[in-house]
Every structure is written in C-alpha cells, then in structure tokens.
Amino acid sequence: MTANGRRHRVILDCDGVLSDFVGGAIEVFADLTGHRYRHEDFKKWELSDTVGARYKAAFYERCRRPGWCANLQAYEGAREFVDALRRRAEVYVVTSPLPGAVSWMHERTEWLTQLFDFDAKHVVHTSAKHLIEADAFLDDKPEHVEDWIMAHPRGTGVVLARPYNAHARTIRVPDYATALVYLLQPNH
Secondary structure, eight states: OOTTSSOOEEEEOSBTTTBOHHHHHHHHHHHHHSOOOOGGGOOSSSTHHHHOGGGHHHHHHHHTSTTTGGGOOBOTTHHHHHHHHHHHSEEEEEEOOOTTOTTHHHHHHHHHHHHHOOOGGGEEEOSOGGGSOOSEEEESOHHHHHHHHHHOTTSEEEEEOOGGGTTOOSEEESSHHHHHHHHTSOOO
16 A cells, blocks of 8 residues: 555556567568567667668568557566566556557557456556556666656656666666566655
C-alpha cells in the first residue's frame, strides 16, 4: 500500500520488456538481407542503423502486417516476473502502438491477455508514457524513463538493460530479479 492507501502501482513497457521485438526483427532482417543477426548486434535504438537504412521501410512494412505483433515471443522469465509483481502491486502495461499498423493495438492486447492474463483495462496504448500515474515504471527506452521521471519525481523509473540502451543515464538493471527490487520499493 502507498501512503494514500492505494495499492502500489507499477507500469511496464511491452516491447523490449515483456515481448522480444528484436527477436521478431531478427527474423525479418534475415529474410530481407540473408544475414542472421543476433540480439547483441543491435547497439542503437533504431534497429535499421545496424542493418542499413535501405532496409528501414521494408522492415516497418513487415512489422505493420496483421499477425506480426501477435507472433512475437515473450522473453524467458517474463511471465514469472509479472506474476511476482502482481503479488505485491497493481500492474499495467503501457505500450507504444506502431504507427500505421492497423491491427497492432488489438493484437498487442490479445497477446498480453493470452500470455500474461492481463485484462484489457490494464493495457494502455500510448507513446506518451509520462502521462501515466504510477509509483514505478520499467521500460527499455531510456528516454521514456527519463520523461516519466521528470513528470513523476517521487516515482522510481528503471531501464531494463538491452544492448541498444547502454547509454541510459537512469537506473539500468540487468534482469527481472533486480527490476523487482527497484520497482517494489516504497516511494520516497
């Protein structure tokens, strides 16, 4: 419980935290380029920077196709992480929709319902994550966490370490177990 009597609230990003967007991208880039990339090859947020700008439009066109979002894999341990959070907090997913992907939001909500038992009311589709009130926030994009911390200075914002976010200037955690420690601490 928080000081005002409500349950501790944690918001999570989806891609890069629960769903392996990069793993899906690796399959698309293998098809487009004939080269099999690895997760650790992607050192920048814009994945096409690694494979070449000429593939960017074709990559996003594939991502916008119906079924692509629904077929992403969950990270190993993600379900157990969410379950552990739920035992001690109210958990929401705040996820950015892919512009131009007409089925993305529906597929993402269904994916979260099927794999993580999220009620649709606990899934928020927005890129303006800083507008969402919570006690703690976990994302893989440092800029999202920085913006959220500016809007919620009493909250705890944490970046889940991925090869493409080594430049994070906020708390960056290596795994779900460490994320739990930060996300569940009482606010100051």
